[in-house]
Amino acid sequence: MADEIDAEKTAAALRRAVSQVKRRMRNSRTDDLSAAESSVLSRLDRNGPDNIAGLARWDQVTPQTMGATVAALEARGFIERRPDPADGRRFLLSLTPAGVRQLHDIRDAATDKIAAALREHLSPEEIRLIRDAAPLIERVAQYL
Amino acid sequence: MADEIDAEKTAAALRRAVSQVKRRMRNSRTDDLSAAESSVLSRLDRNGPDNIAGLARWDQVTPQTMGATVAALEARGFIERRPDPADGRRFLLSLTPAGVRQLHDIRDAATDKIAAALREHLSPEEIRLIRDAAPLIERVAQYL
DNA sequence: TATTGTTATACTCTATAACTATA
DNA sequence: TATAGTTATAGAGTATAACAATA
Numbered sequence: 001m002a003d004e005i006d007a008e009k010t011a012a013a014l015r016r017a018v019s020q021v022k023r024r025m026r027n028s029r030t031d032d033l034s035a036a037e038s039s040v041l042s043r044l045d046r047n048g049p050d051n052i053a054g055l056a057r058w059d060q061v062t063p064q065t066m067g068a069t070v071a072a073l074e075a076r077g078f079i080e081r082r083p084d085p086a087d088g089r090r091f092l093l094s095l096t097p098a099g100v101r102q103l104h105d106i107r108d109a110a111t112d113k114i115a116a117a118l119r120e121h122l123s124p125e126e127i128r129l130i131r132d133a134a135p136l137i138e139r140v141a142q143y144l
Numbered sequence: 145m146a147d148e149i150d151a152e153k154t155a156a157a158l159r160r161a162v163s164q165v166k167r168r169m170r171n172s173r174t175d176d177l178s179a180a181e182s183s184v185l186s187r188l189d190r191n192g193p194d195n196i197a198g199l200a201r202w203d204q205v206t207p208q209t210m211g212a213t214v215a216a217l218e219a220r221g222f223i224e225r226r227p228d229p230a231d232g233r234r235f236l237l238s239l240t241p242a243g244v245r246q247l248h249d250i251r252d253a254a255t256d257k258i259a260a261a262l263r264e265h266l267s268p269e270e271i272r273l274i275r276d277a278a279p280l281i282e283r284v285a286q287y288l
Numbered sequence: 289t290a291t292t293g294t295t296a297t298a299c300t301c302t303a304t305a306a307c308t309a310t311a
Numbered sequence: 312t313a314t315a316g317t318t319a320t321a322g323a324g325t326a327t328a329a330c331a332a333t334a
Binding site: 170195196197207208211231232233234235 | 317
């Protein structure tokens with residue numbers, strides 16, 4: 001089937017592209033948050049307060065790993081925890097104002113780098129193509 | 145300028161998409177190679193033999209880090225080293241037949257997962273959009 | 289019993305610093 | 312002097328195993 005072939009080739013191309021981008025962005029730790037940390041802040045920013053187990057499930061890491069990430073963010077004042085009144089085992093985690101600020105700061109830093117590369121090396125039409133494809137890629141990611 | 149705004153928005157969207165895909169693919173270590181390792185095998189497969197310093201520069205890691213990655217691949221028989229006749233300090237690294245096999249195996253495993261998600265959750269037209277955008281994204285990555 | 293969260297331990301990838309050998 | 316490669320050490324992110332508290 002033509003569709004099947006298309007999906008395979010597209011998947012291979014996407015995999016290569018994503019690996020390259022991610023690998024090159026790896027060291028943009030001029031910003032002060034790791035990938036694990038900014039993933040958690042983004043999640044809390046978009047979906048509101050959550051507990052450790054919920055964040056771990058969403059991010060596909062173990063609760064132990066998420067516990068460490070959360071502890072680091074807490075120690076730096078970017079998130080805060082309070083007991084869940086409905087369930088004595090749980091803590092509800094939420095962004096502090098400092099966490100919101102940090103999240104938006106690092107977004108800008110990483111984004112600027114990509115934007116500059118886009119402007120310098122791609123045509124406006126090519127940029128539009130990526131712009132249209134990006135949300136679709138994000139959607140696919142949900143099912144991996 | 146309209147272009148400037150487009151580049152910023154596109155960059156932000158791309159960053160989100162790439163982070164999500166990479167994060168979700170992280171544990172597809174059913175296959176037997178880490179990201180660092182498959183990156184090296186891919187490079188040798190595409191560009192032929194190289195030395196440690198060259199691989200390190202291309203992959204934007206330190207020579208020490210690349211030395212460790214190379215040693216692991218060597219120990220598992222996926223690459224081999226021989227002295228560079230032209231420069232006594234250097235070793236030339238190249239893929240073994242086992243390395244080529246391993247490279248293609250893991251490519252298939254990771255790709256299948258993405259292809260399945262594409263087929264199940266995106267329309268043929270949306271898949272084509274991603275297919276066209278992927279090479280452009282890979283090109284941008286070169287300049288990050 | 290099942291779930292939430294923690295502590296202990298270990299592995300991988302990465303880095304910096306300091307060294308040897310060769311150019 | 313500069314470059315190629317190595318050894319030693321450390322930090323971050325991840326995992327598994329074992330446990331306590333709560334549902």
